[in-house]
Amino acid sequence: MRDTKTKGIWVWGTPVEVDIDGSIVSVLYLDTEGFESVGKSNVYDDRIFALATVLSSVLIYNLPETIREADISRLSFAVEIAEEFYGRVKGQDVAFEPAKLLWLIQRDFLQGKSVQQMVDEALQRVPNNNGDKSIDEINQIRDSLAVMGDNSTAFSLPQPHLQRTQLCDLDDKELDPLYLKRRDQLKQIVSSMIKPKVVQGRTLNGKEFVSFLGQIVEALNKGEIPSTGSLVEVFNKAIVERCLKLYNERMGRAGLPVSVDKLQQFHDLAKDEARSLFDKQHFGKHHAAQSTSKLDEEIKKVFRNFGQANEYQSSKLCEARFSECEDKMEHLQVLKLPSMAKFDAGFLLCNQSFEMDCIGPAKESYQRRMSKMLARSRALFIKEYNNKLFNWLVIFSLVMVVVGRFVIKFFLLEIAAWVMFAFLETYTRLFWSSESLYYNPVWHVVVSTWETIVYSPILDLDRWAIPILVVLSFLAIYWRCLGGRKGIARSLLPLYNGSYRSSNRQRTD
Secondary structure (H helix, E strand, O other): OOOOOOOOEEEOEEEEEEEEEEEEEEEEEEOOOOOOOOOOHHHHHHHHHHHHHOOOEEEEEEEEEEEEEEEEOOOOHHHHHHHHHOOOOOOOOOOOOOOOEEEEEEEEOOOOOHHHHHHHHHOOOOOOOOOOOHHHHHHHHHHHHHHHHHHEEEEEEEEOOHHHHHHHHHHHHHHHHHHHHHHHHHHHHHHHHHHOOEEEOOOHHHHHHHHHHHHHHHHHHHOOOOHHHHHHHHHHHHHHHHHHHHHHHHOOOOOOOOHHHHHHHHHHHHHHHHHHHHHHHHHHHHHHHHHHHHHHHHHHHHHHHHHHHHHHHHHHHHHHHHHHHHHHHHHOOOOOOHHHHHHHHHHHHHHHHHHHHHHOOHHHHHHHHHHHHHHHHHHHHHHHHHHHHOOOOHHHHHHHHHHHHHHOOOOOHHHHHHHHHHHHHHHHHOOOOOOHHHHHHHHHHHHHHHHHHHHOOOOOOOHHHHHHHHHHHHHHHHHHHHHHHOOHHHOHHHOOOOOOOHHOOOOOO
């Protein structure tokens, strides 16, 4: 009938189990709506045919009588699918093989040429002396179908009964015996061509086939006209995601923060691996460019995210090191016993730790901040250093006066302390300005002596000043209180021993 009874695609409700190479495979039989149905557009026919082409492992192309030019042109989509997906390297687990093509020609006559000869002749190029564009297009389809010769088979089937309008009401015993015989042969041929549906290296089970069907429908409905490109894009979607996952894993090994050059090296290596995986597994020979562009765009987005994360981690790390150095410099400014050597050692250690630990894109800006902060701290320390040292020397001279007179009673120590105090407080004020003092060679000798006493790699007097002072005070008290009983005082401090004790003069009242 002109009005088709099959609408869209019908699926036989119960799968037929078939033994293929020792494995039980469930076979689904599909029946598609015929071409040029009443009230249906060519785009509708293209979608139906495209869906059947992709879903099937065997595509039975049912033609009446003979092969026409229009029949060949309708195979353009199947040819594009074959060119895109078929012919990949055998043995790879990503191969997707389109349906095997079975030319089924129903005709009343069986004499003359065989159906295989008819197919071979139909697929021969037609001369196009006038340069007709449509003939060129069909000739290209013919060439592609000829290349697919190993993937196609031809078979003829006679009409089942002369009364075609009564076919729906006839039993098998009423049909033409030759038709029944050929039909059984057709069943055997189809059974021999059946193979499990393999997509991306896996044999599909029921749930996966349903998911596969959903992907194909989504792809074919993306545009007004179904295209191989949209189909390729859907198949490559999962591969692109796998490549991006691989890229992320490789970039994750960078261990942020890192320098910009090192991050770029990780990016180049990760991108090469992702592109290599895509080249091995992607679908499509001619329409994969869109998927390739999408992969490149997604990699750029991920790389930008890694770049931003690297900047953040770099700023966070450098800020922490900068704050540590800033605290260190502030601590050195308030030393109880100022020492230029200790400041320089802390300054150098801080700068070295910053240079070693601060890495990444934020390092350059923090280096500038670090240089300014260190220069400012050094200038402030030098400014306060001389004043603090002068004050400490004054205090030290007064302390030595007290110690020399009242503690150990050593007259020479007391005199030396007074001379030092007078020199610092009187002579410098009379003859030197406070600034000129710091450039005097004598002051340099004083500074060198002070630095030797206060700080060395072995002893940091600023840290141990109080414990040492406590120990010395204890020893002084011990010596002062108990040393006299043992005769120590008389031997060490002769200046304070009066001679009246040794006089032979008798005391008077």
